[in-house]
Amino acid sequence: MERAADRDFRQRxxxxxxxxxxxxxxxxxxxxxxxxxxxxxxxxxxxxxLVEDDYEEVARDSVRPGDIVLYMSADNDGDVEHSGLVVxxxxxxxxxRVPMILSKWGSGAEVVHTVSDCPYQLSxxxxxxxxx
Amino acid sequence: xITWPEDIDSSELVMTYVAANTPAYLFKRxxxxxxxxxxxxxxxxxxxxxxxxxLLSSPVRRQVDVARAYALIVAxxxxxxxYRKGVLRxxxxxxxxxxxxxxxxxxxxxxxxxxxxISPLPVMPLPAGAVPGSVKSTPLPPQTVIQVxx
Numbered sequence: 001m002e003r004a005a006d007r008d009f010r011q012r013x014x015x016x017x018x019x020x021x022x023x024x025x026x027x028x029x030x031x032x033x034x035x036x037x038x039x040x041x042x043x044x045x046x047x048x049x050l051v052e053d054d055y056e057e058v059a060r061d062s063v064r065p066g067d068i069v070l071y072m073s074a075d076n077d078g079d080v081e082h083s084g085l086v087v088x089x090x091x092x093x094x095x096x097r098v099p100m101i102l103s104k105w106g107s108g109a110e111v112v113h114t115v116s117d118c119p120y121q122l123s124x125x126x127x128x129x130x131x132x
Numbered sequence: 133x134i135t136w137p138e139d140i141d142s143s144e145l146v147m148t149y150v151a152a153n154t155p156a157y158l159f160k161r162x163x164x165x166x167x168x169x170x171x172x173x174x175x176x177x178x179x180x181x182x183x184x185x186x187l188l189s190s191p192v193r194r195q196v197d198v199a200r201a202y203a204l205i206v207a208x209x210x211x212x213x214x215y216r217k218g219v220l221r222x223x224x225x226x227x228x229x230x231x232x233x234x235x236x237x238x239x240x241x242x243x244x245x246x247x248x249x250i251s252p253l254p255v256m257p258l259p260a261g262a263v264p265g266s267v268k269s270t271p272l273p274p275q276t277v278i279q280v281x282x
Contacts, residue, residue: 005143005146005150041229073160075155081153081157106149
C-alpha cells in the first residue's frame with residue numbers, strides 16, 4: 001500500500017517524470033526552501049521565508065530557471081498548498097514557453113512536471129525570485 | 133467492533149494524504165471527498181470516533197491507516213450532530229502530525245448552519261405628532277460632570 005499512491009500518481013500524471021525515492025522526511029516546502037532537510041507544513045513559515053530571504057514576485061512571462069513557484073490556495077486563506085523550483089522553460093506549440101517544475105509531492109516522490117500538471121490548485125499560481 | 137467499510141475506497145484518501153504538504157490542504161481536500169461524505173452519512177459520531185481510535189491505537193500504522201484516520205476526523209467534523217463536538221474533543225490525536233491542527237480547523241468552522249427567518253411586523257402608521265415608542269422609551273444616559281480645579 002505504501003507504493004500504491006505513487007503508482008496512482010504516475011497513472012494520473014503520465015507526462016510527469018517521477019523520481020524513485022519516496023521520503024516522508026521532507027515535503028515540497030522542505031525541498032524548495034530547506035535543502036531537503038525537513039518538512040515545512042505551516043504556510044506562515046513559508047510566507048516568512050519569502051520575506052526574510054528577499055524573494056520578489058515575478059510575472060509569469062518573466063519567469064526563468066531558478067525561480068520558485070507557489071501554488072496558493074484559491075480560498076484566500078493564505079495556505080501555500082505546494083511549491084517547487086522552475087528548472088526549464090519548454091516551448092510548447094500554441095502555448096509558448098511553459099515552466100517545467102521540479103517539486104516534491106507531499107510524502108511522495110520528487111517530480112518534474114509542467115506547471116499545470118500536478119494535484120494542487122492551479123488557479124492561484126505565483127512565481128518568486130530570490131534577490132539577495 | 134466497528135471496522136472500516138470495505139465499500140469505501142481508500143486509495144483516493146491515501147493519495148490526498150500523501151500529496152498533502154499542509155494540514156489546510158489535507159482538510160479541504162478530505163472535506164470535499166465523496167468517501168468522507170459517505171463516512172459521515174454511514175456512521176454516528178461515536179462510531180466514527182471509535183473507528184478512529186482503533187486505527188490510531190494500532191502499534192503499526194500503515195499509510196492507509198493514517199489516511200483513514202484523518203478521513204474519519206474530517207467526517208466527524210462534517211456531522212451535523214450535537215454529540216460530535218464531545219467525540220471530537222475526546223479523541224487523542226497526538227499520534228497524528230496534523231491531528232490537532234485539523235481538529236482546530238473543524239472547531240473554527242463551528243458556526244451556526246441553520247437560519248431563522250423572522251417575519252417583519254406590520255408597520256402601523258403613527259398619528260401626526262406622535263413619538264415612536266422605541267424612541268420615547270430610550271432613557272438618556274446619566275449626565276456626568278467633571279469639574280477641573282485649577
